[in-house]
């Protein structure tokens with residue numbers, strides 16, 4: 001239970017909601033405990049034959065009054081306690097999400113999205129259950145048990161109370177055991193269901209692959225197997241519940257049987273009144289629920305505590321890359337970039353992604369980067385954005401070591417177009433203006449024109465208001481790339497990085513985009529990573545990467561005359577172009 005200590009400040013802020021909620025809950029319990037008393041008096045009067053119609057009316061009013069009181073205070077405690085637990089869920093989810101977004105990129109390499117989603121849903125829900133219904137059940141169960149048993153002893157007979165309560169501990173123990181098995185089976189249902197939904201999601205996303213490989217039947221069979229698994233796990237749970245409820249009824253019936261037998265004889269011998277007998281039965285009925293609740297509440301609290309432990313582990317995780325106290329803001333970068341003898345291995349890798357890498361990029365110039373896949377091109381961009389930290393060497397922007405500049409300054413002034421051209425499921429206009437607040441429509445359109453995507457956008461029925469992704473249009477690879485370029489340049493970055501961002505665009509459009517970008521990036525720095533020579537041939541300088549090192553460097557014409565790897569790539573691409581034209 002110690003894991004909940006991280007929520008201390010929430011509890012302190014909301015203590016009155018909990019205190020008052022529990023007070024309302026206890027009032028409901030007291031009102032419930034009054035009903036047997038009303039029944040006792042009613043029955044005693046009835047037995048004594050002095051019940052007038054006014055009395056009947058009076059008792060009726062009592063019962064209605066108590067019922068209304070129960071309804072009113074039950075409403076209040078639900079609002080106070082359940083409402084507070086919902087607020088806790090809301091705050092915790094916000095805290096978790098903002099914490100996760102602050103963690104470094106590497107965290108996401110080591111953790112599966114599915115697991116993080118499970119934390120955000122199942123774990124937070126389990127915590128809410130523990131600190132909402134869990135608290136209610138435990139308070140309720142303890143209070144009702146203590147008061148009902150006291151009333152049974154004080155107002156009726158202690159021997160009858162002991163006998164009637166004999167089966168109840170067995171009931172509580174067995175329910176706790178049932179609870180454990182139910183929990184295991186419930187988890188199995190959830191796991192099989194989540195595997196089923198994974199299959200469905202993957203099938204829908206990969207529908208084109210399934211169709212083109214004519215795998216519909218086999219996928220349907222796989223789905224059917226998983227569906228069968230969900231069914232059988234559910235049936236195992238249904239059977240257990242099927243046994244559970246009759247068992248609870250049987251055990252509580254035993255108590256009632258004892259009361260009827262022994263209590264009945266006490267009434268016959270005049271040791272207790274008929275009213276006492278009726279009230280006793282009513283108290284006993286009130287006790288069945290707390291006995292059932294004990295098992296559930298232990299379970300709910302255990303699950304909540306385990307979930308809290310998992311959430312705490314995430315909240316304790318600190319970002320690997322953070323600002324130092326001495327980090328400075330650099331507002332108007334000129335865009336001079338230098339990599340000085342940089343070596344870097346990804347945290348989970350033994351191979352150098354970059355080895356003794358050095359380069360100078362003057363502001364106002366453009367650098368083209370080409371090379372085989374996996375040669376370290378993207379790594380250059382990720383290090384410049386400080387998504388990862390170099391192991392050796394220093395990167396400078398405007399002569400200042402990157403580690404001395406505030407992360408926000410760096411990332412605000414670099415426009416990065418990633419290889420995947422990831423877009424959010426929102427409108428095209430919102431995607432383009434993602435990095436800037438309060439951007440005008442005119443500016444969005446101007447950027448889309450530079451990225452040569454404006455004409456495509458206006459052809460969509462809703463134009464810039466068209467939704468991207470599952471709820472809207474499916475964009476072509478080239479359209480996505482160009483929208484991503486517009487998104488990067490709208491920030492008016494001092495340094496622009498295009499990471500293979502023109503690969504899905506035809507060469508004519510590519511040329512036109514590059515020409516417009518040249519104008520837009522005048523006096524600023526551009527780094528263009530590509531596989532196609534056509535993309536980088538006009539850059540001021542070009543480097544050719546292989547295995548994390550620069551193997552060639554120079555302008556397009558210099559590199560061609562070198563007769564090296566660049567020349568080889570160029571010849572291959574020329575040949576490919578010729579073949580595709582024939």
Ligand SMILES: Nc1ncnc2c1ncn2[C@@H]1O[C@H](COP(=O)(O)OP(=O)(O)OP(=O)(O)O)[C@@H](O)[C@H]1O
Nearest residue numbers: 109346348349353372373374375376377378379380
């Ligand atoms: N997150 C990562 N963790 C471990 N290794 C990585 C990671 N990202 C990249 N690598 C490895 O680092 C090396 C350089 O990768 P990088 O992405 O920089 O290559 P690239 O030249 O951009 O490739 P491509 O042209 O295919 O985009 C590769 O061997 C790659 O497998």
